[in-house]
Amino acid sequence: NAGVTQTPKFQVLKTGQSMTLQCAQDMNHNSMYWYRQDPGMGLRLIYYSASEGTTDKGEVPNGYNVSRLNKREFSLRLESAAPSQTSVYFCASSEQAANSNQPQHFGDGTRLSIL
Amino acid sequence: GDSVTQMEGPVTLSEEAFLTINCTYTATGYPSLFWYVQYPGEGLQLLLKATKADDKGSNKGFEATYRKETTSFHLEKGSVQVSDSAVYFCALTANAGGTSYGKLTFGQGTILTVHP
Numbered sequence: 001n002a003g004v005t006q007t008p009k010f011q012v013l014k015t016g017q018s019m020t021l022q023c024a025q026d027m028n029h030n031s032m033y034w035y036r037q038d039p040g041m042g043l044r045l046i047y048y049s050a051s052e053g054t055t056d057k058g059e060v061p062n063g064y065n066v067s068r069l070n071k072r073e074f075s076l077r078l079e080s081a082a083p084s085q086t087s088v089y090f091c092a093s094s095e096q097a098a099n100s101n102q103p104q105h106f107g108d109g110t111r112l113s114i115l
Numbered sequence: 116g117d118s119v120t121q122m123e124g125p126v127t128l129s130e131e132a133f134l135t136i137n138c139t140y141t142a143t144g145y146p147s148l149f150w151y152v153q154y155p156g157e158g159l160q161l162l163l164k165a166t167k168a169d170d171k172g173s174n175k176g177f178e179a180t181y182r183k184e185t186t187s188f189h190l191e192k193g194s195v196q197v198s199d200s201a202v203y204f205c206a207l208t209a210n211a212g213g214t215s216y217g218k219l220t221f222g223q224g225t226i227l228t229v230h231p
Contacts, residue, residue: 004158033218042119042204042221043159056168092160092219097121097180101166104219106158 002026006091006107013081013114023091031094031103032074033058034066043090049074068083081114088099088112109113119144119203121151128229136190137227138179138205142172146207148172148181148188149219150206153202161188162203193228 007022008009025032030051045058047066055059057064063085065077074093088111092104124136140146147166151159163172166184179190188205205222 040223042223043219044221045218048218092159101164103149103161103164104159106151106160108158110157 004091004093004105004107006089006110008110008113009108011034011113013078015081015083015114017081019078019112020077021089021091021112022073023107025075025091025093025105026072027095027104027105028071028072028092029093029095029105030050031096032068033092033094034064034074035090035092036060036085037090038087039110041053046089073097083114086112101109117195117207117209117220119220119222121203121206121225124224125226125228126201128227130197130229130231131194132173132229134190134192134195134199134227136203136205136227138188138190139149140186140205140207142186142207142209142220144209146209149206149208150177150188150190151204151221151224152223153204156228158173162185164209195227198224198228200227204228 004025032047041072048087049055049068052071067075088109091107094102094104118141149164150162152162153159163174165172165181170181177192202224204224208221
């Protein structure tokens with residue numbers, strides 16, 4: 001019963017390095033999301049994919065890119081990491097985004113530190 | 116835009132005490148409301164939800180009622196346990212003609228610590 005799987009769980013980068021965070025779900029969900037969690041700010045949406053083949057910006061997209069590789073996988077890329085991107089990153093999925101009643105299912109997070 | 120405001124934390128209680136965590140929201144249309152819980156080192160899990168006015172969501176002894184007149188969705192539990200120690204997030208998805216794509220807007224989270 002894997003649900004949403006994120007890799008890696010922890011990562012330390014130097015400023016300017018690039019990195020891709022991986023996310024996969026096995027629930028046959030249509031929609032996937034990337035959030036960042038910072039102290040005192042809750043979770044903020046970075047990018048989302050309402051369905052396979054589509055991606056859209058969320059609240060804080062600057063400095064990030066995403067790829068919806070297939071229905072299962074949704075990756076987040078930092079092209080040139082900055083200390084302000086130090087955060088905990090969560091991937092989530094839901095069955096059908098246009099139905100706002102559907103809850104989202106979250107992975108365990110990736111803890112990313114940029115030095 | 117949509118927003119969610121939770122009571123400031125952290126909240127510290129003794130076991131078997133009554134818990135209330137306040138949550139108010141601002142949204143257009145008729146949002147769906149959620150409480151998520153995050154245990155240490157884990158991702159968020161759905162605790163309960165309510166999708167229309169006067170609905171009561173409940174799970175694991177927690178309850179919250181969707182109050183449209185006061186735009187609130189306060190979380191309550193009659194008797195907390197040490198195992199309830201976690202971070203609690205109130206959230207909404209706006210239901211604006213199906214264009215919201217289920218995007219969640221979160222409150223800032225409330226840390227709950229329960230002592231034996």
